[in-house]
Amino acid sequence: MVAERSGADILIEALTDLGVEVVFGYPGGAVLPIYDAIFKQKKIRHILVRQEGGAAHAAEGYARSTGKPGVVLVTSGPGATNAVTGIADALLDSIPMVVITGQVPTGLIGTDAFQECDTIGITRHCTKHNYLVKDPAKLGDIVHEAFHIATSGRPGPVVIDLPKDVQVATAPYRKPATASLPHKGYRPQVKAEPTLIEAAVEMIAAAERPIFYTGGGVINSGPGASQVLRELARITGAPVTSTLMGLGAFPASSPQWLGMLGMHGTYEANLAMNEADLIVALGARFDDRVTGRLDAFSPKSKKIHIDIDRSSINKIVRADLGIVGDVGRAMEDMVKLWKVRQHQPQDLKPWHARIDQWRAKKCLAYPESKKEIMPQHAIKRLWEATHAKNPIITTEVGQHQMWAAQHFDFEGPNKWLTSGGLGTMGYGLPAAIGAQVGNPNALVIDIAGEASIMMNIQEMSTATQYRLPVKIFILNNEYMGMVRQWQDLTYGGRYSESYSAALPDFVKLAEAYGWTGIRIEGTQELDAGIEQMISTPGPVMVDCRVAKLANCFPMIPSGAAHTDMILQANEVSGEMDDEAKALV
Template identity: 45%
Template sequence: MPKKRGADIIVDVLLEEKVDTIFGLPGGAIMEVYDALFNAPFKNILTRHELAACHMADGYARATGKVGVVMATSGPGATNLVTGLATAHMDSSPIVAITGQVPTHYIGTDAFQEADVTGITRPVTKHNFLVTDIKDLALILREAFYIARTGRPGPVLVDIPKDITQQVYDYKMPTEKDVEDALPGYKPHYEGNIAQIKKAAKLIRQAKRPVLYVGGGAVASEANKELVKLAELAKIPVTTTLMGKGAFPEDHPLALHMLGMHGTYYANMAVYNCDLLIAVGARFDDRVTGKIDEFAPEAKIIHIDIDPASISKTIEVDVPIVGDVKKVLQKLIKQLERKPIEWEEARESWLKLIEKWKRENPLTYDRKSKIIKPEYVVEEIYKATKGEAIITAGVGQHQMWAAMFYKYKFPRQFINSGGLGTMGFGFPAAVGAKIARPDKEVIAIEGDGSFLMNIQDITTAVQYRIPVKVAILNNEFLGMVRQWQEFFYDSRYSSVCLSTQPDFVKLAESFGAVGLRATKPSEVRKVLDEAMSINDRPVIMDFAVDREENVLPMVPAGKSYREMILHPGEKGEAETMYLVG
């Protein structure tokens, strides 16, 4: 091949990796790369902040399963990516971040816009690289994509000094085998040990009160069909984590919906009373387990995960299976098809008890309120979109209501910051998701506090005519913090009032977007229908909701499921241990 600049080698690798969209902001240290991008066939999205660019790349990745790409310059450009990288790292989202760096001979001299980016980002990436020789550039970039998308996905950063992008080199495009040979210590295990799978099948056949507990790994593996087949074959109810939503259709009779701190009464009671818990691509997060000593106290535990470090990290399990969720479930189903379950009558009794819990304690709120209830807005969004939209969320009460009152039917339908809990994530993630999936309606359900953290990139959505919709559940509070202050700090509302805020309708219009508002329940559906009719620019909807509505049920942090705080009027007895069969 003819000699090429490092910047052109970067473009060649991006083409080889079938990248179609790049999010980012140029600057001095990465200027050569942006020059090379000038005539390249990428959709190059110029954002107004590097953090928003990273969240957009993350939203793109989560909506498709493909690797998202973000670029930033050195110093503050690169450090602005840190929260976005940490968000992707916690939620196992595949991103490649390409950052400019000062020339190699300036590294360590406190040069203008120099920062130790690899040192800063090492704890919040799956891996990172500093390129010091142009001979290594192409291989390192291909390694970055390979690491990001394989095994447990995650963000990888490649820091490239400016002189490397300027130098020329007669290179050859590395093959996939070259990449694998260069990473001898990195060998993700996909198949799962058959002996362990047989042990799991035996426990499933013998269980009287089993529950499938499904996390984000099932979404990443796209194991939704296998989950439905397993649940129906063995008559097992299914609960999902915040990150696992959509892996199992929530309109299915066996769906328990979300478990944990703000999980449904019936999901938490099922987990508390089960005798077998089958964890699929989940990591036993503290928001799920609560008090560890009382989490599924009667249960044997099977744990299927591609990341061996996640198994028995917080909860000791009985049957660990390391492997890709989809592949392991396929083998597990084959084992179960050979012999029927052993406790048919007990299994039926278990499902009947769960149905009783569902009838007695469904998710609820005051449906006769003359003030807009946030739950009502989410339900109306579900109806207006016929349950087919991709929903993104920031972090806080609105995130929980989006998780609880919209029924998710397919993988990658609910995109939110689960692990890190990053405010400001929802809107830019929605922009990235809409670019990735233009065929889908994409709606960011936001809180007023979360939305204000990345409003500058309304401009990006307007510039590229991205018709993303934003539904602000505006309670003029940092709502989740206020709720905790009400419950656990004697209603001392310290630094949570957001009553001084912009007029979101005028703000949207000033950016060139459409602004709409609802102040009473009768206006909610009208606003939604008008928003859905607009498809040439973003729409910002401001819903003035009940200021002190709480997210319930709630398991206080570190407490047992038996200590659930229920919605007023609910009649469940969370302290009761039920045993059947």
Template identity: 80%
Template sequence: MPEKSGAAILVEALVDLGVEVVFGYPGGAVLPIYDALFEHSRIKHILVRHEQAATHAAEGYARSTGKPGVVLVTSGPGATNAITGITDALLDSIPMVVITGQVPTGLIGTDAFQEADTVGITRHCCKHNYLVKDPAKLGHVIHEAFHIATAGRPGPVVIDIPKDVQVATARYTKPGPIQHKTYRPKVKADRAQIEQVVDMLAAAERPVLYTGGGIINSGPAASQLLRELARISGAPVTSTLMGLGALPASSPQWLGMLGMHGTYEANMAMNEADLVVAIGARFDDRVTGRLDAFSPRSRKVHIDIDRSSVNKIVRADLGIIADAGHAMEDMIRVWKSRQHPKPDLSAWWAKIDGWRAKRCLDFPESTREIMPQRAIRALYEATKHRAPIVSTEVGQHQMWAAQHFGFEAPNKWLTSGGLGTMGYGLPAAIGAQLGNPGALCIDIAGEASIQMNIQELATATQYRLPVKIFILNNEYMGMVRQWQELTYSSRYSNSYSDSLPDFVKLGEAYGWKGIRIEHPDELEAGIQAMLDHDGPVIVDCMVAKLANCFPMIPSGAAHTDMILQANEVSGEMDDEAKALV
């Protein structure tokens, strides 16, 4: 076989792996790769305006399609600008392969122009990384990187390629199925453990299925399996922020999201449960609240493909290492083979209905100003028949979207959960739009977060992507202001968004249609105008400035210490909890 340059080997390997889209930004240390890409029409390169946006766009593409996202950036600042997105993907288990250029091997360690220790910098924020010094190994490394990124718990993998390796030549042969020497995640659970959890679920009087993003990462079939497991067990289902959509929000067994801004019924059910079955969730601090008060009377089963997650935060009575989909499939099979009857949970559901009667997501209406919750609900009502893909930035608007926008299917909700990255939503929507050309993709944003990567308006314009941005503009960094009001005696230190741009004119400057909504009477018409426009639209929806996001559990407090709308307090925080906030 003829020898090829390292850059050509890389591109051919990407083609063999079925890569269709690469998000990137060129620079000197990756020019050989860009030259090789020039000859390949099968891979579409998306030129972003900032490397962080490339990673978030790859995340949005991956999260909405189930395929790994691919990023190509140069050395030095190109690689360091990608760090936030790499870390974001690690915490939220998003499959992504990030290819970075590096100075020639002979210059590594000399502080050469645009040199950075990419392998060292990314060691603790990616699933695995490589520094490739031999072009003959490059093809295998690329295939192995994709295997690691997508197998087991998904995550980002970084491949650092010196410029001379991109130019040097070698032979490339497409490798067979990858079998890594040490990385062999356990997908199937032990039969005895499955039987044990089924017996526990069948015997429980107050069970809760606590679900997370691992179910969505397991594939569409896993969400169907969750629905069947919920049906046969009769158990209520709650979810983390990343798990929204695995169970339809319209299901009568859906309790809503749990945790810091979760529903009263979800948090109280978790507190009173006698059995918690966690599937594809990791007991994040935003979910558990005060650990010593977390679900104190329950036995806990933790099903997760990541062995290191089990018993890391909450001690499990039964830890099961397995893929969420496979585990639920086995649970359903065992349940039916044993002919377990559907448990009588009427007393448990009666208690849950009492908590639901609190109507914790209700909010004060206004005829003078737009309540942000009302804006989200109006957006949902106008778009639900099209099953849109919704991304968000980070802040109050993110929580309001999670609370008030009903998701009926997986892979429709794209948000930054673990890292809480402002600036995520717009590039994520761009990535989702590229992966789902016919879909309605909406970024629900705040006026502060949207400015973090607002330069990506140009990317959507260049590639004619009909992305919609719906800004809830309260002229504050809303979540920061809310915490300052509740815990810092309303000392609003640097949380007011001064000197805001005119978002309508800014959108028009980039070739977008701009719409401003200022009064409740304009809300429905403004949303419809956004939907009627074929191209990209930015909507500046002026909402109530001082609205707070409730329910809320103060950081470090227990589930029973929820602050509800209108300052209704369920339970009193003790002095220790108050000190934590």
């Protein structure tokens, strides 16, 4: 006979059986039984954040850097609503996460009780699935099923809403016989149809101007997928580009690498996409930041789209060949078939010659300044000083994020953690904390802007409490840089509320939290300041003062085509501040 235990104990035992090692959370009245159960055990480590939004982003950083699902535990009402932004962020960026929210007792649901909200209703459209648990006897199976849904197919967040009376009620718990309990209506297709793989291989072999357009799905498929991508690129000879979320799946040092594509992508990547006769989309979803104006997107190409999410295929761009399946396994099948048939690719020398002409534009070049630190230069020097250490880089959101994507070259997966689909300011610091928890010996650096870092600045305290040696490298231009840039380009330089007034002294703020604070004010201080950051034990915050009005180019204006890229400020039509033009 299986002994009965409380719902809270069932939850903890199920998490333990699933191999959960870390939970990011914040206690409150509706989850106190769970926190009492956590207190009584030693297998699961709890990381106390300073706000529930930080818990969700920390779980994202942990998941993205380790490949394991992130776990969040928050209380009802404001605890749940504070986590919603991180949940939505995880859904758009396909991050596996299970969020356990407290709820008022079942008898009070719907009465506007203290700290009650409709968590299921609120999260219905920003989760893969959610549960309101009313029977402790079902809780164990639900937890196992939730992890299966979160981590299989296209990964994403799952919410388990757990009323307080269910946490204290008792029921038996038996570990399921299988590793996961599949939902009866959830059957993601992992293995691609062989006939479609065969068709894809033949299309690639016949193409004269092919390109691999890779996305975060390659990274989500596991580290082996990145290796298979490299082999696929090698045997076909095709160039490779990537979305923001796919950076690191293909090495930046490869001569086949074109850089990131899209709104702030490289000239060669965007022009290659426009001129290709075959686009092979691997784990990417053709979002608007990649395609630009849809009716002008890659008009000369046939398109193969491989994705595990059936709904992504033909959702935005019509595919000539749509293949549903795990992209890593699909690429493995393509490589095997290519070698079995002893395919030889078309002569791609003319195609690569055209690409080299586009590369000659040197679209990522930026003006040098002896007076001010150019932000692009700061990123390049940071890369020079750290890339041998194989760092994990997180970012906030804004200009600094795009500069980091452009100028920090990645050689492997799971080293680039950023908010892509939702563009969530305040993501970087808690994500860095989660990554450091999951990778205690890694160098973890949050490349930040002075405006975005303020969104979750309180999480510095979390790093202090758990002795996490995260580094924050702030590109401080005293503006909400991307907002200010758009105001330059399309609003005549009218900087409406984009200046970051009343900024703190970041060095003193760092010291107040028990961190080391460093200020870099000129180019001559840059390398020494970066070296000090790296060599200083414990958490470090660097306030790097950069050119205030530098803009992030190249860029495709919103609603424009790939062929309408702006490479420099003098290509911008309309009014623009002369000082800003001088810096771009």
